[in-house]
Amino acid sequence: MKYFPHTQEDIEQMLQVAGLKSMDDLYGEIPAQLLFNREFDLPEAMSEVEIRKFIEALGKKNSRLACFAGAGVEDHYSPSIINPIISRGEFLTAYTPYQPEISQGTLQYIFEYQSMICELTGMDVTNASMYDGCTATAEAMMMAVAAAKKRNKVLMSATVNPKVKKVVETYAQYNGAVIEIIAEKDGVTDLADLEAKLAGDDVAGVILAQPNFYGIIEDYAGVAEMCHAKKALMIMNANPSALAVLKTPAEWGADIACGDGQTLGIPMNYGGPYVGYLACTNALVRKLPGRIVGATTDVDGKRAFVLTLQAREQHIRREKANSNICSNQSLMALYVTIYMSLMGYKGLKEVNKLSYAGAHYLAEQLVATGKCSMAFDKPFLNEFALKTTVCPKTIQAALLDNGILGGVRIADDTLLICVTEQRTKEEMDLFIETVKNL
């Protein structure tokens, strides 16, 4: 077995040093009824040749489709150099930077990641990353409850992605927080309902989305003032790629920004790995979970980076910690750091411009078929909800026959459609033709 270096001679010598007669002696103290005595019901060992063929065959059972689905996961361009860099063994096979003297690579890229996330969101501080956007939002919810001390109610807009909602609600259910949904009106958060729900002076935080689940860019003017007047924190789940062009959580007055970094070039990977981000104002840094990297110097005065503010974390605070997260989603944080370095502000704007143009073209042309109409008359970036006169299932089935993943069905008569810079005019026109011909 190529992963086991032990020769028979090694085993015998090592057992001797350990003062044991046989390999069975290594488990001599274990009660006999606990020892596993039969063969495992697993396949026999495969060579690399066989594994490649086996996985290739499994891969053929999946379809390759032109992706017009979004709903939180978008098919953006991934630059070629990212995989080779993150595959370097020094990054890939390291663990968390407990020994900073030999982990400056990891520590520095996390510092760079933190810097860039703070630039995109406008927030003061962020941690070293979270698992995904859903759990990052759940952690934001717990931060708000912890910061409020005696309040446990958190409001969440109906326009937040349902996947995020479900995870937040699950965490809340066990954590003892109460989630109340703010109604939506014409595809956006009903601010009158928000104001009414804040009136009880018992709300710890308010979770909003930007762009929202329907792809709409919501106008949150005055919302921060509304929340802060009632001592509630404003939490914004925002798509970080879109923040290159949209008003930032900080500019809206948010206290916490969170979301999924998948849109920063991470392949869709059937749901993961992605990377969550969680950022906040300086006032909340002590409530921020997870690892944070800070700059410092070594004994020779050289600039260096180190895990800092660790007194917040679970390995110190144990049951008093606000979160149980141990490490982060480090390699994916490196992924998006390289992506943001390559794209820069200009590249991110360009990605948004191309996606915007494609989405608006597709929306107009689909409406022009007469078989669809816009579900909402609101500004959107690269995703839109479309009412269909034909059943969306029929539309999606016809698109599938043409190799197109035709959005996500979000109601009996509504499709949510997303366009990125990777979609060609040919693909969009095929989409339109297919709908036209129904």
Next chain:
Amino acid sequence: MIRNYDKLIFELSKEGRVGYSLPKKQVEGGCMCCGIPENLRRESAPLLPEVTEFDVVRHYTNLSNKNFGVDTGFYPLGSCTMKYNPRINEEMAAHPAFTQLHPSMPTECAQGALEVYYNLAASLAEVSGLAEFTLNPYAGAHGELTGLMIMRQYHIQRGDLKRTKVIVPDSAHGTNPASAAVCGLQIVEVKSTANGTVDVEDLKPLLDDTIAGIMMTNPNTLGIFETEIPEISRLVHECGGLLYYDGANLNAVLGKCRPGDMGFDIMHINLHKTFSTPHGGGGPGDGPVGVRAGLEHLLPNPQVKKDENGRFYLQCDEKSAGYVSNFLGNFGIIMRAYTYILTLGRENVKMVGPLAVLNANYVKESLKGEYYLPIEGVCKHEFVFDGLADKSTGVTTLDIAKRLLDYGYHAPTIYFPLLFHQSIMIEPTETESKETLDEFIAVMKKVAQEAIENPEIVKSAPHSTPVRRLDETTAARFPKTTYKQLKG
């Protein structure tokens, strides 16, 4: 030269440089600048670098040279199971037939991916002796939280609402109590005996009708097998509680005995420890959770099922403990672990635990003269020294750890477990050869000798690393966590 590289990516930036290429605009019209109302647009420009592709390649390659991974050298970090991460796993995980799947795809278009998920879950059930697994949680701590949600939901659905306490050994990792607290459970600590195992006599009076369950690792954090586990299982089950197995130490027993057979009801596995997926500098991992028969419906949604025609589908169970992730966990990591199991096959899986345990005992017995071994006897996959045997030198565990860096090793886990003051926790894993271990043993002995003959060189270590000991106090007192703050 390599070591002197100290630039931040921002410091390479020059206005006008680009590192990307994007397609031309595909369609007429659709101008974003006129389309988005001004009050919704970003006001300030973000400070992101302007660099070329080559700048980026060289920068991050230079950064990688300041890092130490399993590929670099021996990494005996206790409790973290830093085994070899095979490259075939990476190759399979990067297969475009899987990486380009959107999670909302109809399941008939993702049968291959669902089969990978289903087969890995079934393989984990087989090696752990539990009925069914979810692979949705993203990490060990996340799996632990999911497992505790299942534990609470089990009691809630039986209408047994009093059970809000969970027993945790005093030797447990900080994550155990933190996960319990996040899940709304109160922690009750059970004491350890002199050899670090759960004190059954101390456990008995804690067991009443407010106990939801107990969290344990076996072997425990000292690398000692809890031989009284059948009795503990009987006692906890008799009182109506469930047993939770923290799979952090599963590598010790993989192939030799199974948590399900020990009496555990719920467990998590760290794929990035036992199943060879890379640690990635601290994630992404994956933290599958398994349950015994009768608890399957409580696993988080969505659940992957197989119908009688062999087709895979997704199911959301109303009685589930809830939703813990975006979709089906870190699929890329699932693919890596599946590839590892295919590579090992049934004939090699059973050797993982024994060879890991052999390596640990070999190192322990070779070094127990120079280092103080507080608990004698056969250990499992790891063991703990309480500092140097010679306590007169003034050289601490931290000093030893730093000196090891000079010799080209990653340090063991230090100052954990908390039962001893100078803990050095060593876990060699099964993928290290006798020669590697012999060299490490020789260096550990040399450091012990230096501590006596030249303690200053140990106390001021490391000397040959890219940076030396860091000023952590200033970092925490005046936090600079972004480039903007650093520039002032």
